Amino acid sequence: MTHGHPDHASGAPSLAAAWPDVEFVKMPWIGQDEQFWIEWADVADGDRVAAGNGCVRVIHTPGHAPDHVYFLEENSRTMFCGDLVIEGSSVVIPASHGGSLTAYLRSLDVIRELCPARVLPSHGCEIMDLPALVARYIDHRRCREAEVTEAIDAGPVTLETIVSRVYGDLSQALRIMAADSVLAHLVKLRDEGRVQEESEAWSPVRVLH
DSSP states (O other): OOOOOHHHHTTHHHHHHHOTTOOEEEOSOOSGGGGSOSOEEEOOTTOEEEETTEEEEEEEOOSSSTTOEEEEETTTTEEEEETSOBTTBOOOOOGGGTOOHHHHHHHHHHHHHHOOSEEEESSSSOBSOHHHHHHHHHHHHHHHHHHHHHHHTTSOBOHHHHHHHHHOSOOHHHHHHHHHHHHHHHHHHHHTTSEEESSTTOOSEEEOO
């Protein structure tokens, strides 16, 4: 299991019922995957796990989720990257549910340096040019960070105000996701000493110069 989000882990009980001898492995993190009651075997960064006629290496790549990993089949250099990168889309960093933009950017460095032969994500098509995609992801985050800091540079604002200034009008569902994305940037900026939250709800926020 690359990580415990419901769109990845919720099918595990059905698979376990159909194939009771299959071993299910995941990072030892108490999170969303704990709601799916099967027997999980814990793995750690660098472990090798039997898969098919060979094995895959576990690489811990937090950011999208604290327990996120990808699996590398070392003979073919094929990477099963979960939600680390997706062709044609950005990856949500759910800061309110354990996501970390700082960790995610480090994970992008890890995947870029590995230079796999094939990259197979959990969503969408095979990624044909990983270095170019990672570069676009990093540029996107830099641009978004600039938009967030510009939104709060005029003075103290709330998280909701920043979302409105950066994203404009959104449906409620998209607004929730946008707020989590902005929150991820604010946490990163706070940890770098570049912004300050005035309360635990990030209301208001001000830039530190």
